[in-house]
Amino acid sequence: MLVRRVWPGRPTFNGSLSEFEQARREMLRLFDSMANESSASTSGVFPPLNVTQDEDSVFVRAEIPGINADQLAISVLRNRLSIAGKREIQLEQGKAAYHRRERPEGSFSRTLTLPVEIDAERVEARYSDGILTLTLPKAEAAKPRQISVRT
Amino acid sequence: MTKESLSRDDLSSDARVRSDARGPEQTRPGEVYSPATDIFETDEAITVLADMPGVKADALQIDLRDNVLTLTGRVARPESGYESELLREYQVGTFYRQFTLSERIDQAKIDAKLRDGVLRLELPKIERAKPRTIQVRTG
Numbered sequence: 141m142l143v144r145r146v147w148p149g150r151p152t153f154n155g156s157l158s159e160f161e162q163a164r165r166e167m168l169r170l171f172d173s174m175a176n177e178s179s180a181s182t183s184g185v186f187p188p189l190n191v192t193q194d195e196d197s198v199f200v201r202a203e204i205p206g207i208n209a210d211q212l213a214i215s216v217l218r219n220r221l222s223i224a225g226k227r228e229i230q231l232e233q234g235k236a237a238y239h240r241r242e243r244p245e246g247s248f249s250r251t252l253t254l255p256v257e258i259d260a261e262r263v264e265a266r267y268s269d270g271i272l273t274l275t276l277p278k279a280e281a282a283k284p285r286q287i288s289v290r291t
Numbered sequence: 292m293t294k295e296s297l298s299r300d301d302l303s304s305d306a307r308v309r310s311d312a313r314g315p316e317q318t319r320p321g322e323v324y325s326p327a328t329d330i331f332e333t334d335e336a337i338t339v340l341a342d343m344p345g346v347k348a349d350a351l352q353i354d355l356r357d358n359v360l361t362l363t364g365r366v367a368r369p370e371s372g373y374e375s376e377l378l379r380e381y382q383v384g385t386f387y388r389q390f391t392l393s394e395r396i397d398q399a400k401i402d403a404k405l406r407d408g409v410l411r412l413e414l415p416k417i418e419r420a421k422p423r424t425i426q427v428r429t430g
Contacts, residue, residue, distance in 0.1 A: 185380065190370075190378065190380060191378040193375060193377055194374050201369060203381050232331050236333050237331060239330040239332060242327040243340065243342050268407075270346075270407045270408015270409065
């Protein structure tokens with residue numbers, strides 16, 4: 141089984157973890173990173189991003205479950221995209237005893253240099269089902285142009 | 292029951308999930324991921340919170356039988372066929388995880404909410420039969 145661990149240093153709930161359990165998790169983490177080199181290279185990065193493009197636009201998708209969309213700060217300048225925000229997880233108050241705490245929380249910020257310049261005025265952002273989807277139209281100057289040859 | 296016994300149960304269930312994943316799990320198409328999960332317990336209920344980004348309500352299955360809770364969430368590829376890849380940091384597939392609950396759960400009162408890719412599952416415990424004192428009559 142592939143276990144995605146985007147934050148290796150995520151907070152664990154020490155009160156409910158024995159030393160054995162901590163060691164076991166470390167071992168599993170090690171095995172996972174050995175088994176899957178590509179995931180190891182991106183672990184520790186939050187949120188994970190997928191970037192694609194077609195002729196007109198660049199698409200950026202980010203897995204950021206359970207946040208308020210208005211707490212996201214997204215900015216585009218020329219070919220640089222920045223996504224910043226904060227994920228807060230409310231701890232249960234009172235007599236709740238935690239058995240597991242794996243979900244990452246905290247502030248994050250990522251900046252990406254895209255291969256083309258973006259028309260910042262027409263960027264669209266949508267957040268649904270915990271996925272942020274950005275549609276970044278390429279600047280006119282960056283689009284491929286058909287050149288007709290005069291005879 | 293105590294916290295410790297549930298943790299221990301949890302551990303054994305986790306080991307079972309891992310062996311499952313090498314067996315029947317791999318025959319499923321696509322890749323399978325384990326969602327990051329928080330679990331806490333109060334006197335009344337066990338609450339499970341699982342990060343399953345990209346899962347829509349109709350693609351989420353929650354199954355509880357013989358005290359084994361199974362979460363399965365499928366994610367469809369969001370890209371259109373015309374897009375070419377520039378960077379891939381996460382894969383899209385199926386979220387899958389199992390837990391063994393040693394506490395008796397009131398099946399009729401289970402409540403599940405899926406919001407912004409986070410599942411919140413409330414599993415209320417069955418009210419324990421109150422201890423009765425039996426009077427012994429002498430005679």
